[in-house]
Amino acid sequence: MNSYVHYRDWFNVRNTLPKEVRIGFVPTMGALHQGHISVLEKARRENDFLVLSIFVNPTQFNDPNDYQDYPRTLELDRRIAAECGVDALLIPGKDDMYPSGNDMPILTQHPLSQIMEGKVRPGHFSGVLTVVMKWLHWVNPARVYFGEKDFQQYYLICELVKQYFLDLEVIGCETLREASGLPLSSRNQRFNKEGLELAHRFAKLLRSGSYDDLASIQRRLEAAGLIVEYIEKHFGRLFVAVECHGIRLIDNFRL
Numbered sequence: 001m002n003s004y005v006h007y008r009d010w011f012n013v014r015n016t017l018p019k020e021v022r023i024g025f026v027p028t029m030g031a032l033h034q035g036h037i038s039v040l041e042k043a044r045r046e047n048d049f050l051v052l053s054i055f056v057n058p059t060q061f062n063d064p065n066d067y068q069d070y071p072r073t074l075e076l077d078r079r080i081a082a083e084c085g086v087d088a089l090l091i092p093g094k095d096d097m098y099p100s101g102n103d104m105p106i107l108t109q110h111p112l113s114q115i116m117e118g119k120v121r122p123g124h125f126s127g128v129l130t131v132v133m134k135w136l137h138w139v140n141p142a143r144v145y146f147g148e149k150d151f152q153q154y155y156l157i158c159e160l161v162k163q164y165f166l167d168l169e170v171i172g173c174e175t176l177r178e179a180s181g182l183p184l185s186s187r188n189q190r191f192n193k194e195g196l197e198l199a200h201r202f203a204k205l206l207r208s209g210s211y212d213d214l215a216s217i218q219r220r221l222e223a224a225g226l227i228v229e230y231i232e233k234h235f236g237r238l239f240v241a242v243e244c245h246g247i248r249l250i251d252n253f254r255l
């Protein structure tokens with residue numbers, strides 16, 4: 001099919017699909033890059049019908065400037081969607097997703113929502129879980145795909161699906177990286193040359209030395225000019241967030 005479906009027509013399209021058709025769903029905030037493409041390709045292979053959504057969700061940004069500055073590359077995104085064989089591309093506006101404001105949010109108190117990203121970005125995970133819940137009810141997929149770069153998000157969405165008895169599979173997709181180890185991210189598009197060099201340096205520094213002494217890794221990162229928001233170990237993984245030339249970078253990987 002490979003076409004743009006206006007979000008208002010989605011229910012009609014979905015209702016014409018035979019019951020046995022498995023819908024794979026990739027929710028995104030756009031500014032698509034190679035990481036998204038690999039997720040879309042996986043979802044394309046594993047499902048009969050592929051839905052991609054693009055929506056920069058205001059309720060998950062605690063900083064209005066960050067929301068404002070989030071990269072938006074809609075024309076390129078549409079081309080990528082077509083090349084990846086997306087069957088339905090849903091691009092709603094703010095009022096479509098939140099017709100009466102955000103007056104029915106999911107206010108998570110899950111312990112994992114209170115640390116790291118949840119601590120430095122108050123309300124972030126409530127915004128994410130609220131919009132994801134809306135999307136899952138709207139699209140009604142058999143499988144939904146998320147990148148493991150946002151591991152906390154992925155984990156909490158698995159909890160959401162389990163605790164609200166949603167009948168679908170959540171698939172975590174491995175992070176794609178540059179040769180330096182820097183994870184691919186939409187935010188990387190905002191770096192100037194110097195910022196990008198420092199971002200690669202960050203990735204390399206994270207991969208040198210032992211992980212027994214987190215304070216010494218933090219000192220190394222700070223000496224390079226990065227502002228460390230947190231560096232913590234959980235689930236046998238290292239989680240880190242830094243500010244690099246005014247842009248947030250997060251990463252996590254198995255130790």
Ligand code: PAF
Binds near residue numbers: 027028055057128132
């Ligand atoms: O990971 C993202 O791009 C967003 O947090 C998501 C899951 C699309 C919700 O807005």
